[in-house]
Structures are given as structure tokens and as C-alpha cells.
Amino acid sequence: MMQTQKWIQRQEKILSRLDDLTYATREQLQITEQLGGSRNAHRILFRMEKEKSISSVRMERKVYYLSNKGKERIGSNQGELKRSWITHTLMRNDLYIKLGMPDTWEVERPVTWGNNKLIPDARFTRNGIHHFVEIDNQQTMRTNEDKIKLYKDLSHVIFKQFHHKPVLIWYTLSKVRREKLKEACTKAGVKHVLH
Template structure:
């Protein structure tokens, strides 16, 4: 594996590579915000200098993820596959930024538990702690609403178990794409009596 130190790469560029290895994909504006890259022109210049280690795809703006050389440079074997998941990853990373880069952030986090003799599991888009509150994130981009309701039912079971163990008051955080979906998700969370927040992406 090549050493970042041997590549004479700036500290900020190193941090960008490591962030992409952790988060999968980030848009130019997300990288601008996270790493204080200045103007759009300056951000594009910095990212162009790193093109040897990056793939990019054009959505509303350029979206970046590590290529094979970039993965080798930071020492990860985890490959980001853009097919159908890129917008989902960007929305998930909106939340990472919005909640000020939680140190406890874990993407695609599996949780298993038992209730009334039955075993359950759920894979959250992310799990993290913010101001001592445990958050479970679900990104709702194109999911069938019936499946979202099933997830809320599962989280209701999980949250009961967490509360019985007295390890905090968990919050289900939804990040969705329309006001109609936001209202439905909030209504179902209330029906299942779980603590929740619903944020809506501003396109």
C-alpha cells in the first residue's frame, strides 16, 4: 500500500480521502462545507488535483467517491458501488453533516434483539449519539410506504427493549423527500408511540 505521506498530499486532501472511505460518496457542496474548501471554483480545483484517486459522477453537481488507487492509498477494501445508491448515500451524509459529524456515527448499522421470545433485527441507514440521545436514521427516498410502516413497527419493539434496559430514550430519525411522506411517517410514529423526528430534504 502506498503511503499518504510519500505522496506529498496536503492534510486537507488526506482528510477528504478518509472521509470518502468512511462515508462512501460526497457531493462537491458537501465536501466544500465539511472541509472549508472556499468558493465553488476553488473546491473544483482542489478536487481536480485529487482526480488520480477519485471517481466522479454528475447529478445536480459532481459527486465523488474513491477509485481503486484511492482505496489502496487509504487502506480500505470497501468499494462504493454507485448503482442506484448514490442519492441515498448523499442524503444519509446530509444528516451526518447536519448533526455536526457525530464521532459515534455508524452507517448501515445492524441491531438485533429479542422480545417475547422472538428474535428481530433491523439494519438502520445509520446509528449515532447526539447530545446523549441515541438516534436511528432511516433515509426515505423511494421506499414503499407500506415497508416504512413495517419498519416503524419494528423500531417500536426495539425501543421498548431499550427503554426496559434503561439505556436511554432512543429517537427514530426519518429523512424524507416530500411533505406528504413526512406527514405520514410522523402519524405512524405517533400511533406506535415512539420518539421521532422527521426532516424533509429541500430540493
């Protein structure tokens, strides 16, 4: 009986994490949910998939997401998922883990000021400092440059209100684009970090 209760609690924690992450690899769930070694994590996720709480799709590696049964079980409001989001989402999850899984992490929450609006891929505060995350996956450099201009304007607003400059965190897999993003942020005077 005790073992069953523990299993149910573990499942619900994993389901809730998948609700937050949208898509996740075994490795990401292993770290975020402390599932132990690869064999143990595989065994847990295999059982959950067999029980139809989660589903998966095979890409370079297996990627997990909430099934309709899993969504119902935890009362998720997650809408329809698109395969085109997978790479972007996995990159955002990798950065979330790399940044130490900030407690205040919020995904795609709009920021508005005046007539302007930005939807960062994620945002969080650490030590009272605002951080905004942008994942450079498929958008054009022109789009990135336009966003940097908006972040420059937002930096002034945050500085006036909170007396600090926010940090813009870019995550890209391309060395060439990393250099271009660094150059654009430096030119605009936006405090930034590149991963």
C-alpha cells in the same frame, strides 16, 4: 517540501472522508473537510481527480467517490459501489451535516435483539441518547411502517436497558410522505423527528 507534505495530508483526509461517506458532492466535502470557497474546493478536487485518487459521475451535479487507486492509498475495504445508491447516500450525507456531524455516527450497522434485526441507515448517540436514522427515498410506505413497528419494539428494549427512549430520525423530500411517517410514528408511540 513542506507544501507537498501538507497536500498529501489534505488528500488523505479527503480520501478517508470519502471512504466514510461513500459518495459526496463538492458542497458536502467543502463542509466536512473545510475546503474553503467553491473555487478552492473545485481546484482541490479537480487535482485529485486528475491524479486518479478520486473519480466522479455527473448527475444533477458532480458526485465524487474513491477510485481504486484512492482505495489502495488509504487501505479502504469499500466494496463495489452502485449508482442506484447515490441519491440515498447523498441524502444521508446531507442529514449527517445538518445534524452537526455526530462523532459516533455509524452507517448501516445492524441492531439485533431477540429474534429481531434492524439495519438503520445510520445511528449515533448524543448526550447518552440513542438516535436511529432512516432515509425515505425509494422504499414503500408499507416497508416504512414495518420498520416503525420494529423501532417500537426496540424502544422498549433500549428503555429497559438505558432508561431512555431512543429517537427515530426520518429524512424525506416528500411532504406527503413526511405526514404519513409522522402519523405512523405517533400512532406507534415512537419518539421521532422528521427532516
